[in-house]
Amino acid sequence: MNLIDGFPKPDTIEKIYDNLDRSRALQAYLLAIPMVNQAGRRESLRKFGPVNTTNVIWENLVDPRTVELTANDNTVYSFIWLDTRKGPLVLEVPPKVLGAVNDFWYRWVADIGITGADKGAGGKYLFLPPGYQGTIPQGYGVVRPRTYGNWLFFRSFLVDGSTKPGVESVKANLKIYQLSNAANPPAIKFANASGVPANFVAPGDYSFWALLNQVIQEEPSSGSDPTTLGLFASIGIVKGKPFNPNERWKKILADAANIGAVTARTIALKIRESEAFFYPNISWRLPFFGGYKFEASPGVANLDGSIFIITSQPVSRRPWKKRLLARAPSIPGPHWIQRATAWMAAKPTGCACRPTSQWQISGL
Numbered sequence: 001m002n003l004i005d006g007f008p009k010p011d012t013i014e015k016i017y018d019n020l021d022r023s024r025a026l027q028a029y030l031l032a033i034p035m036v037n038q039a040g041r042r043e044s045l046r047k048f049g050p051v052n053t054t055n056v057i058w059e060n061l062v063d064p065r066t067v068e069l070t071a072n073d074n075t076v077y078s079f080i081w082l083d084t085r086k087g088p089l090v091l092e093v094p095p096k097v098l099g100a101v102n103d104f105w106y107r108w109v110a111d112i113g114i115t116g117a118d119k120g121a122g123g124k125y126l127f128l129p130p131g132y133q134g135t136i137p138q139g140y141g142v143v144r145p146r147t148y149g150n151w152l153f154f155r156s157f158l159v160d161g162s163t164k165p166g167v168e169s170v171k172a173n174l175k176i177y178q179l180s181n182a183a184n185p186p187a188i189k190f191a192n193a194s195g196v197p198a199n200f201v202a203p204g205d206y207s208f209w210a211l212l213n214q215v216i217q218e219e220p221s222s223g224s225d226p227t228t229l230g231l232f233a234s235i236g237i238v239k240g241k242p243f244n245p246n247e248r249w250k251k252i253l254a255d256a257a258n259i260g261a262v263t264a265r266t267i268a269l270k271i272r273e274s275e276a277f278f279y280p281n282i283s284w285r286l287p288f289f290g291g292y293k294f295e296a297s298p299g300v301a302n303l304d305g306s307i308f309i310i311t312s313q314p315v316s317r318r319p320w321k322k323r324l325l326a327r328a329p330s331i332p333g334p335h336w337i338q339r340a341t342a343w344m345a346a347k348p349t350g351c352a353c354r355p356t357s358q359w360q361i362s363g364l
Contacts (some may be wrong), residue, residue, distance in 0.1 A: 029260030034106030100155025204261030
């Protein structure tokens with residue numbers, strides 16, 4: 001870097017701005033992984049059918065044709081994209097399921113099923129659009145996401161090794177409809193995803209930015225914070241404005257996506273903080289690094305913790321896992337992992353856990 005009387009020379013100015021733009025693009029990529037993963041997931045779900053009326057269900061369990069973070073092959077998954085843009089949306093939950101809702105920014109919104117308001121008995125939830133001020137009827141578990149788009153996911157369980165009872169219960173009881181259509185709810189389309197090639201994770205190339213722009217244009221700015229939105233704006237992604245980068249910016253953004261993808265994997269697979277591990281010098285990691293809010297301290301984001309969770313096991317934000325971690329140390333036994341396993345096996349949580357010897361990062 002060259003300066004004359006403290007003022008950068010032209011070649012240095014160009015170098016500085018290239019570095020500044022690349023560094024902002026990299027940080028924007030890392031912060032955008034959650035919402036872009038949701039946008040990619042929505043694209044894949046739409047291929048099975050329209051939002052709000054399609055349940056993508058793995059009737060014959062998940063197999064290697066499904067590219068998805070932390071999916072297990074011993075429970076029946078249901079994935080549904082909810083959109084409240086047209087007004088309040090009613091969800092009638094089947095009994096004996098375990099699940100949650102994440103908003104478009106991949107933040108936990110609510111549990112449903114066994115750990116939700118219905119306690120596994122089945123029940124009605126009312127999803128309200130951001131900023132909704134209308135009348136709220138009685139008889140619903142009220143959910144207030146900060147985004148219009150939301151991902152609903154839940155598990156139904158095997159009975160004597162069979163998927164059939166759980167699948168039949170979901171098909172008989174699941175309903176989704178606008179509150180205004182409560183008297184005549186539409187039929188749900190059930191799309192069996194078992195054996196169907198499908199990708200539910202974010203891209204790691206330039207197409208990442210187009211998906212991020214979709215989210216920013218669709219969702220209210222109040223769903224995020226000024227700093228994050230400012231980073232996106234610094235690379236040309238601003239609500240209400242076209243995203244049309246020139247050739248210089250395209251090159252920077254393509255590089256940032258490639259570097260960002262490797263950075264995220266590095267953090268996930270070789271994270272530096274010792275607090276991320278159960279014991280020294282082993283690879284078993286905490287599922288809540290920084291808590292389910294990913295905070296280094298109250299009100300302070302843990303940036304590495306967020307990337308670690310998103311790239312390795314995003315569904316581990318579920319509060320029922322947090323409650324498990326809080327409960328486990330009080331259970332008698334030699335080690336808390338074994339105690340947690342025994343406790344979950346003894347309690348009717350519906351969680352399909354593997355023996356301790358088979359535990360991996362996604363096994364909790």
